[in-house]
Amino acid sequence: MSLTVYGTELNSRLLLGTSLYPSPKIMLDAIAASQCEVVTVSLRRESSTEKSGNAFWSLIRSANVRVLPNTAGCHSVKEAVTTAHMARELFDTPWVKLEVIGEDDTLQPDVFGLVEATRILIEDGFEVFPYTTDDLVVADRLLSAGCEVLMPWGAPIGSGRGLNNRYALTSMRAHFPDVPLIVDAGLGLPSHAADAMELGYDAILLNTAVAKAGDPVAMARAFAMGIEAGHLAHQSQPMPKRDMAAPSTPVFGTPFRD
Amino acid sequence: MKIRINGQETLVKCHTLSELLVELDHEPTSVATAVNQTFIPRHQRQEHQLCDNDIVDIIAPMSGG
Numbered sequence: 001m002s003l004t005v006y007g008t009e010l011n012s013r014l015l016l017g018t019s020l021y022p023s024p025k026i027m028l029d030a031i032a033a034s035q036c037e038v039v040t041v042s043l044r045r046e047s048s049t050e051k052s053g054n055a056f057w058s059l060i061r062s063a064n065v066r067v068l069p070n071t072a073g074c075h076s077v078k079e080a081v082t083t084a085h086m087a088r089e090l091f092d093t094p095w096v097k098l099e100v101i102g103e104d105d106t107l108q109p110d111v112f113g114l115v116e117a118t119r120i121l122i123e124d125g126f127e128v129f130p131y132t133t134d135d136l137v138v139a140d141r142l143l144s145a146g147c148e149v150l151m152p153w154g155a156p157i158g159s160g161r162g163l164n165n166r167y168a169l170t171s172m173r174a175h176f177p178d179v180p181l182i183v184d185a186g187l188g189l190p191s192h193a194a195d196a197m198e199l200g201y202d203a204i205l206l207n208t209a210v211a212k213a214g215d216p217v218a219m220a221r222a223f224a225m226g227i228e229a230g231h232l233a234h235q236s237q238p239m240p241k242r243d244m245a246a247p248s249t250p251v252f253g254t255p256f257r258d
Numbered sequence: 259m260k261i262r263i264n265g266q267e268t269l270v271k272c273h274t275l276s277e278l279l280v281e282l283d284h285e286p287t288s289v290a291t292a293v294n295q296t297f298i299p300r301h302q303r304q305e306h307q308l309c310d311n312d313i314v315d316i317i318a319p320m321s322g323g
Binding site for chain 1: 264265282283284285288289290291292295296297299300315316317318319320321322323
């Protein structure tokens with residue numbers, strides 16, 4: 001079953017970043033192997049001599065995927081809002097992965113700035129994908145501001161730790177049963193992605209775990225399979241946990257017992 | 259006129275933002291622009307007059323996570 005975000009139907013539940021790959025070809029091969037339909041992109045100052053931006057944009061267009069521009073590196077509402085406007089003009093999409101970073105060691109979102117920037121951008125016609133924490137109150141504010149999707153972190157960006165706080169992520173899923181929830185950042189292994197999907201998350205956004213793998217193309221495929229497996233497992237309604245053993249072989253008629 | 263372009267102090271001859279892009283040999287549709295941290299859309303560049311000490315950011319697509 002597909003996922004719908006801001007009225008757009010997505011068949012893949014993996015959104016993939018475009019940074020840190022060993023080469024442009026490997027990036028394109030990883031995108032193809034992942035079968036993702038959305039990739040994240042960014043903006044940086046353009047040198048008047050190198051002009052690398054156009055070459056990168058041509059490369060992404062050749063992959064025939066949707067783009068989700070981010071506001072990575074922004075530490076204030078003003079920076080994030082200005083970057084979002086520039087991204088909308090360059091990439092011709094109302095989508096923006098909104099990041100307002102509040103702390104440099106963990107790259108933790110500044111959730112106060114995030115909510116403020118979200119309000120401004122949604123008012124201006126943007127479709128905001130907020131990179132947020134697993135805080136339920138912040139999530140509620142973001143939804144009130146008009147977000148139709150939430151992207152809580154699994155762990156700090158690039159850490160590869162997996163789900164740092166399963167309890168909080170489980171609560172978030174239970175609290176917002178009808179909101180598309182995408183775990184964004186901090187995953188390192190396909191099992192981490194499967195874990196999130198088994199909790200009922202709708203999709204996964206990741207970059208470093210694929211790009212920095214020894215074989216990014218194989219890892220992209222592995223993540224796609226892990227995400228599909230986790231999603232299917234959630235749909236299949238897993239058995240309840242028990243504290244004690246319960247024999248799977250019928251005990252009736254067991255030989256040598258009176 | 260002395261302005262700061264992408265963090266570098268630069269002397270320029272132009273008066274408007276669109277003239278600046280020409281002077282720096284940028285393809286106008288390949289970049290986005292901000293002056294003093296305020297976004298200046300493509301259609302406003304021609305009328306946007308630059309002033310001494312303005313801070314100009316010229317931005318292009320790049321990879322991101």
